[in-house]
Every structure is written in structure tokens, then in C-alpha cells.
Amino acid sequence: MFDIDSVLSEKAKSLRPSGIRKFFDILDEMKGVVSLTVGQPDFVTPWHIREAGIRSLEDGKTYYTSNSGLIEFRREIAFYQKRRFGLDYDPEKEIISTVGGSEAIDIALRSVTDTGDEIIIPEPCFVCYAPLASLAGGKPVKLPLSAKDRFKLTPERLKSVITPRSKALILAYPNNPTGAVMTREDLEAIRKIIIENNLVVISDEIYSELTFTGAHVSIASLEDMRDRTIVVNGFSKSYAMTGWRLGYTLAPLEYTRQMLKIHQYCIMCAPTTSQYAAMEALRSGDPDIDYMKGEYNSRRRLILKLLQDADIPCFEPEGAFYVFPDISRFGLTSEKFCERLLYEQNTAIVPGTAFGECGEGFARLSYAYSVSHIEKAIENIGIFTKKLNG
Amino acid sequence: MIRKEEKKMYDEKILKFLENDARITPDKLAVMLGKETGDIRTLIEKYEQDGIILGYRAVVDWDKAGKECVSAFIELKMTPQKDRGFDSVAERISRYDEVKSVYLMSGGFDLALFIEGKTMREVAYFVADKLAPLEFVTSTATHFVLHKYKSEGVMFCPASKDSRTNVL
Numbered sequence: 001m002f003d004i005d006s007v008l009s010e011k012a013k014s015l016r017p018s019g020i021r022k023f024f025d026i027l028d029e030m031k032g033v034v035s036l037t038v039g040q041p042d043f044v045t046p047w048h049i050r051e052a053g054i055r056s057l058e059d060g061k062t063y064y065t066s067n068s069g070l071i072e073f074r075r076e077i078a079f080y081q082k083r084r085f086g087l088d089y090d091p092e093k094e095i096i097s098t099v100g101g102s103e104a105i106d107i108a109l110r111s112v113t114d115t116g117d118e119i120i121i122p123e124p125c126f127v128c129y130a131p132l133a134s135l136a137g138g139k140p141v142k143l144p145l146s147a148k149d150r151f152k153l154t155p156e157r158l159k160s161v162i163t164p165r166s167k168a169l170i171l172a173y174p175n176n177p178t179g180a181v182m183t184r185e186d187l188e189a190i191r192k193i194i195i196e197n198n199l200v201v202i203s204d205e206i207y208s209e210l211t212f213t214g215a216h217v218s219i220a221s222l223e224d225m226r227d228r229t230i231v232v233n234g235f236s237k238s239y240a241m242t243g244w245r246l247g248y249t250l251a252p253l254e255y256t257r258q259m260l261k262i263h264q265y266c267i268m269c270a271p272t273t274s275q276y277a278a279m280e281a282l283r284s285g286d287p288d289i290d291y292m293k294g295e296y297n298s299r300r301r302l303i304l305k306l307l308q309d310a311d312i313p314c315f316e317p318e319g320a321f322y323v324f325p326d327i328s329r330f331g332l333t334s335e336k337f338c339e340r341l342l343y344e345q346n347t348a349i350v351p352g353t354a355f356g357e358c359g360e361g362f363a364r365l366s367y368a369y370s371v372s373h374i375e376k377a378i379e380n381i382g383i384f385t386k387k388l389n390g
Numbered sequence: 391m392i393r394k395e396e397k398k399m400y401d402e403k404i405l406k407f408l409e410n411d412a413r414i415t416p417d418k419l420a421v422m423l424g425k426e427t428g429d430i431r432t433l434i435e436k437y438e439q440d441g442i443i444l445g446y447r448a449v450v451d452w453d454k455a456g457k458e459c460v461s462a463f464i465e466l467k468m469t470p471q472k473d474r475g476f477d478s479v480a481e482r483i484s485r486y487d488e489v490k491s492v493y494l495m496s497g498g499f500d501l502a503l504f505i506e507g508k509t510m511r512e513v514a515y516f517v518a519d520k521l522a523p524l525e526f527v528t529s530t531a532t533h534f535v536l537h538k539y540k541s542e543g544v545m546f547c548p549a550s551k552d553s554r555t556n557v558l
Contacts (some may be wrong), residue, residue, distance in 0.1 A: 024556040027556065028556070035556075037556050038552075038554045038555075038556060039556075039557070040554055040557075042552070042554070294403075298422035298423065299422070301421050301422050301423075301424050302418065302421050302422050305421040371411075371422075
């Protein structure tokens with residue numbers, strides 16, 4: 001008998017499956033769960049954007065585009081980034097449209113990582129960075145952040161993990177799962193260390209349109225940082241387009257040239273329909289962004305107040321659509337807390353440990369849900385924590 | 391405090407919230423807008439006094455509630471009166487309980503009416519007996535509603551399920 005296991009790559013096998021998968025499997029089996037677990041907008045892609053996608057199909061635009069994407073699409077990206085965040089990239093040479101932000105992170109990592117290079121990954125964070133860094137041959141160096149610092153990356157913490165092998169820093173703000181943001185001052189504070197230590201920054205700015213206390217600042221816009229930064233962005237969160245799988249990279253020609261080779265061999269090009277739809281989003285989607293952001297902001301304030309009323313401490317998140325309350329005082333591990341909450345109150349939230357060990361004592365609650373749904377979920381959580389306290 | 395220059399923005403936000411959900415409390419509105427409950431309460435009272443908010447009501451799907459009910463859209467043509475234009479006839483028509491909405495229109499007819507009754511016959515009689523004979527009304531065309539898909543911005547079809555999956 002052929003032993004399949006013997007032919008599987010050690011590298012693939014050594015990747016740990018996302019720990020939260022098991023929890024989600026249980027969740028999927030249960031009926032009528034009040035869930036705050038979903039990490040995607042509850043809005044449907046605005047109709048005029050969907051219609052542009054449909055029109056492109058009607059017009060027979062069903063071919064591959066150029067590897068880096070339709071040039072008129074890249075021009076719109078460049079214009080949008082300039083107008084919203086003051087970034088300047090040449091659409092001909094410095095932009096690649098990708099299959100979601102995920103592929104963009106992958107090709108960014110692979111374009112700068114040699115075997116053994118250390119990739120600094122501040123945690124808690126989205127789950128893909130460390131596995132992708134490993135696949136690229138790098139060594140993920142997890143850097144735990146703290147609620148005390150509002151989950152920002154501080155110069156002291158960054159300094160503490162730098163070694164001669166440090167190659168790149170992943171910067172993911174506004175942050176999933178904490179909702180933390182880095183202001184211009186926060187970024188200025190770490191800029192010097194990045195430059196002194198010759199680090200490359202992979203800046204995942206997928207939530208850049210969802211900031212509630214000031215406009216997003218890209219680290220690439222800081223002095224001397226453009227050459228050291230690969231910006232990753234996309235359409236999933238800002239225009240509620242998760243299923244269209246469309247993102248992009250912004251980076252100086254030298255990086256882009258390398259990334260483009262990887263992208264062209266494994267992806268060819270991002271979905272054509274999505275590119276046409278996203279072009280419409282960039283041209284006339286600003287009101288959609290404002291509308292959705294307003295909605296999220298109202299719910300953010302509401303969920304914070306409800307948590308406060310339920311006596312569950314939570315720092316005020318300033319971006320994305322998550323809150324990351326501190327549940328340590330209830331004497332259960334995050335995982336146990338979430339598991340019991342699910343079984344005892346039929347309510348689901350994600351344990352903070354799904355986003356790194358330092359997420360212990362926390363849980364992620366998404367407020368990409370209707371107001372009544374959020375109220376019901378927090379009411380259930382309140383009943384549960386009262387029982388624990390009681 | 392809501393500053394004078396912010397007031398217009400908040401007026402719009404508060405009214406929008408109430409239009410979507412008339413039952414939302416001033417407390418909750420205050421939290422969601424990041425303002426004081428007292429300020430919100432004062433503004434809402436003012437909207438009520440000024441006739442900006444004219445009422446609070448539920449959006450009912452009478453079909454589902456099992457009540458027989460017919461509605462019709464009526465195109466009405468009329469001769470405008472000297473000095474009063476369309477106003478006095480429109481106001482007079484508006485007084486009937488059967489008439490749910492009255493609009494002055496541009497285009498091929500003058501007034502658009504929405505009428506409700508228990509049966510088609512009742513609506514037809516209402517048009518024939520009450521509307522058509524009115525002085526200055528020159529013609530009516532009645533269109534019965536066959537099915538309501540969306541009304542007052544609310545979808546009348548079954549709510550779509552949350553089909554988002556958990557991916558992480």
C-alpha cells in the first residue's frame with residue numbers, strides 16, 4: 001500500500017491548522033447560536049459596484065488581464081491612495097492587483113525573505129502572517145503586545161526582539177482582532193528603529209478606511225519609509241467585497257518586480273470581473289465607505305457601552321470592527337470561557353488566543369452585526385458572566 | 391453639548407435613526423451618536439413640536455396578518471382652480487380615511503393617490519362615488535396593487551439569512 005504520508009512535504013505538515021477551526025466546526029453544528037464571530041462586513045457589496053461586475057460579464061470581459069491587473073484599474077488605485085492617504089505610486093510599475101490581501105501578504109513576504117530571516121510579527125494579529133512567513137523560509141518572531149499600550153507597537157517592544165537576522169516587520173493597523181490603530185506619532189516613534197535596523201515593513205492596511213478617531217496614516221507616508229515599505233490593501237473591508245477576492249500591493253519598483261514574478265507564476269492575474277467592479281468602487285464608492293463607517297461607529301459605541309454596563313472591561317478600539325474585551329477576571333482561560341459561553345448561553349465569540357498566545361485573557365467580538373443582534377449577544381454574555389461571578 | 395454648527399449633521403442622523411426604528415430610545419441614540427441623552431431628548435421634542443416628526447408607527451404586512459386588504463394607486467387629472475391651484479381639491483381628498491397618500495405630480499396626470507379598502511369593490515365604489523364626481527376632477531385611472539415587495543423602504547419578502555461563514 002502506498003504511504004501517502006511519506007510523500008507529504010515536511011514544511012506543509014509542520015504548519016499548524018488554525019486553532020480556531022475546531023471551535024468553528026462545533027459552532028457550525030449548533031442551531032440558533034447568537035454569534036459575534038464573523039470577521040467580515042454584514043453589508044452586501046453596494047449595488048452599483050455589483051452592477052459594474054455584472055456589466056463587465058455582459059460585455060464579455062472574461063479574459064485574463066495583464067499580470068499586474070488592468071492598467072486603468074491600477075490608475076484608479078493610485079489616484080485613490082493619493083487622494084485618501086497621500087501615497088504616491090506609479091500605476092505602471094509599482095502596483096499589483098492580487099487575489100485578496102492574503103495573496104498580497106504572501107508575495108510581499110516571499111519577495112523579501114531568505115532562509116532563516118526573522119520576520120517580526122506583533123501579536124495578537126490575524127492568523128496568516130506566521131505560517132506564510134514560515135512557508136517563505138523565514139523564521140516568525142512573535143512579539144506580544146499589551147492592552148496596557150492599547151495594543152500599539154511601542155519602540156521598546158520592537159527593540160526587544162531585534163537581532164542581526166531581523167529582516168521584516170509586519171505592521172497590521174487598524175488591527176484585527178484588537179481594533180487598535182497607530183497614529184502618526186505612534187508610527188514616528190518606531191520609524192527610527194526600523195531605519196537603524198534596516199527593516200522592511202509589510203504594512204497590512206486592509207482596514208484603513210475603518211478608523212473612527214482620525215484618518216488612517218500609512219507608515220509609507222513617513223519620511224524615508226517609502227523605500228522600506230510594502231503596502232498591502234484591498235477591497236474586502238472598505239467596500240464589503242470579501243467574496244470578490246481582490247487586493248493589491250503598493251511598493252517601489254524593485255520589490256514590485258520580484259513580487260510580480262511570484263504572482264504571475266502562481267496566480268496569473270486577479271479575477272477580471274472583480275477588477276471591473278472594484279474600478280467602479282474606487283470611482284464612486286466614497287459615499288458607501290462613509291455610510292458603512294458611520295454604521296460601524298454607532299455600533300462600536302453601543303457595544304462598548306453594553307460591555308461597560310455588563311461590567312466587562314474593554315479598551316476603546318479606534319479602528320476595524322472588533323472589540324477585544326478583557327475576560328481574565330472571570331477565572332477561565334479564553335478558550336474555556338468561549339466554549340462554555342457557547343454551550344451554556346448559545347452565544348459565540350472568538351477566544352483571544354486564536355490570534356496569538358498573548359491573546360490569553362481576551363476575546364474578539366465583531367460588531368459587524370445588526371444592533372438587535374449585538375444587544376442579544378451581550379445580554380447573553382452578561383448572564384453568563386454573572387453566573388461565573390455568582 | 392451639540393454645537394450649533396454640528397446641529398444640522400445631528401438632525402439628519404437622529405431623524406434617520408428614528409425613521410429606521412421609531413422605537414429607539416434617546417438613551418441608546420445618545421450612546422450610538424456619542425452625545426448626551428438630554429441633548430437628544432431635547433432635539434426630538436423639538437422635532438415633534440415643529441412638525442418635523444409627525445408620528446411613530448409600525449410597518450405592518452397585513453397580508454401576513456391575515457387581513458383582507460386591497461390597495462390601489464390612482465392617477466387623477468383635474469382642472470386647477472383660480473388662485474388655489476390644486477391645493478383645495480388635494481386637501482379635500484386627503485381628508486378621506488381611505489386615502490393613504492396624496493402627491494402632486496409632474497407629467498401626464500396631476501395627483502397620485504394611494505387608497506386602501508377591504509375589497510376591490512369597496513375601492514372601486516370609493517373612486518366612483520367620492521373621487522370622480524368631485525368638482526374640478528376631470529378623470530381617474532385606478533391601478534390595483536397585486537403584490538407588495540417593498541414599502542416605506544422595508545422589504546416585504548422573507549429576510550435573507552446571514553450566510554457569512556467563519557473564516558479565520
